Amino acid sequence: MTANERIGFAGLGYMGHGMAKNIVEKGYHLTFLAHKNRAPAEDMLKRGAAEAATPRELAESASIIFLCVTGSRQVEEIVRAMKQGLKKGSVVVDCSTSDPTSTMALASELAPLGVDLVDAPLGRTPKEAWEGTLDTMVGASDAVFARLRPVLETWAGRIVHIGATGDGHRMKLLNNFLSLGYAALYSEALALSAKVGISPERFDGVIRGSRMDCGFYQTFMRWVLEGDRDAHKFTLANGLKDLTYLESMANAAGVANPLGNAAKNSFLGAVTAGKEEYVPMLPTHIGRVNGVDLMPKPKKG
Numbered sequence: 001m002t003a004n005e006r007i008g009f010a011g012l013g014y015m016g017h018g019m020a021k022n023i024v025e026k027g028y029h030l031t032f033l034a035h036k037n038r039a040p041a042e043d044m045l046k047r048g049a050a051e052a053a054t055p056r057e058l059a060e061s062a063s064i065i066f067l068c069v070t071g072s073r074q075v076e077e078i079v080r081a082m083k084q085g086l087k088k089g090s091v092v093v094d095c096s097t098s099d100p101t102s103t104m105a106l107a108s109e110l111a112p113l114g115v116d117l118v119d120a121p122l123g124r125t126p127k128e129a130w131e132g133t134l135d136t137m138v139g140a141s142d143a144v145f146a147r148l149r150p151v152l153e154t155w156a157g158r159i160v161h162i163g164a165t166g167d168g169h170r171m172k173l174l175n176n177f178l179s180l181g182y183a184a185l186y187s188e189a190l191a192l193s194a195k196v197g198i199s200p201e202r203f204d205g206v207i208r209g210s211r212m213d214c215g216f217y218q219t220f221m222r223w224v225l226e227g228d229r230d231a232h233k234f235t236l237a238n239g240l241k242d243l244t245y246l247e248s249m250a251n252a253a254g255v256a257n258p259l260g261n262a263a264k265n266s267f268l269g270a271v272t273a274g275k276e277e278y279v280p281m282l283p284t285h286i287g288r289v290n291g292v293d294l295m296p297k298p299k300k301g
Contacts, residue, residue, distance in 0.1 A: 007151065008062030009033070010055070010078050011096070012040040014233050015122055016068035018129030019095070019155040023066075024049050026154040031061040033078075059085030064151060068095040068122075071241050072102035079106050079117075088114030091144060095136070097121050097176065097238070099245045100169045101252065103139075107165045116144050117165055120152065121172035125219065126233050133157035137175070139168030173249055176242045177260055179216050180279070183239070184266040186220055187283040194292040200224045200283075223280035227296030234279050240267040 009020045010033040017040040024030050024047045031050040035041045045051060052058035059065060059082035067075055075094050086092070092115060094103065100119075107117040123135030135158040138145055145161050152159050162171045193203045204221055207213055222231035243264035250257035270276055270285040287294030 005064055005151065006031070006062045008052070008058045008065035009049075009068070010058060010065070011035075011068035012037070012044065013068065014126040015095075015129045015134070016040075016066075017043070018126060018131070019066070019068060019134070020044055020049065021047060021130065022132040022155040023151065028151065028154065031058060033058045055081035056085035058082060059090070060087075063087070063089065064091045064093065064148065066093045066095055070238065071096055071245075072099040076102060076106065079110070083110075083113065086110070086113055086115045090114075091116045091118055091148065093118045093120050093148065094169075095120050095122055097172050097242050097245070098169050100166045100173070100249060103169050104166050116140070118144060118148065119165060119168035119172075120148075121168055123158075123172075123175060128157070129155065136160070137162045137168045137171045139163055139165045139170075141165075170249065173242060173246045176239075177246050177263070180239045180243055180267065181259060181263045182214075182216055183220060183279050183282050184263040186217065187266065187286040190224060190283045190294060191286045191290045191292055194287060194294060195290060200294065220280045223278070224283050224294055224296060227299070229278065229281070232278060232280050235277060236267055236270050236279060236282065239279050240264065240271050243267060 005028065007023050007028045007030045009030055012020060012032060012035045020030060020032055031052050032044055033052050033055060041051065052061055055078050067078055069075060075096055075098055079092060092110065103119050110117050118138065118140040120136045120138045128134045132155050134156045136152060136156045137160050139162055140148065141164065149159065162168050190200055190203060204225060219232045222228040243260060246260050247257060247264060250260060270282055273285055276285050283294045
């Protein structure tokens, strides 16, 4: 490791807690921003991390600051609150799924301070965050990427240097277009399947192990088949946010995105209904709209 790197971290949520835990376990000094959920904060204090009361204090404590928050609005608030505490040569790494337009604007704001903004959004789930085996797609210059890589390796098993700042977030939106698009397709297929008399279990018996199977499918199906609400703790609201960012990116590029808009509308309906929380629960909403019950069945004793 680079011994003189001191790490800051904002966002001890589902993904961030595991990431921060791994950074500390691999020997880096870490300061985290005070968090309203005290459970992960207290855990990090027990592991030897320090706590900053304000974003400015966080910036003053660190040479590399990771952000893992909900989206661009939160990133903008934290970065602008940190500006007075950032030192020349610091690097801010946004691991959130953010709007690339916002990312580029923030990078331009920080450049005159001698501070680099890097985007390193995440792939996989909180389970892999805790295990230190997340995927990340990084937008950074070659020199900054080389500097960051040892720290990224504390929590990521697969690191892909996509290109310059902004490219990580662009690639993440494409990645989420595929995964959230799968979620919308699986949900509609399961609803239609149930409507014509084919149970989720029989549906799964055909798809699982076939060419249409994949890791996302297997995680996604654990709610309908097993009632596992924690199989993929990624909220429907965050899915809607990401598909809205995708729409904005497509509009800016002048590319028609009808399938993205269709997936976005599936998520919008579920979020508006407000009865389900995580992405694998989308079939329950789509089923309800279509008069079929896709709630998981109670396990027999």
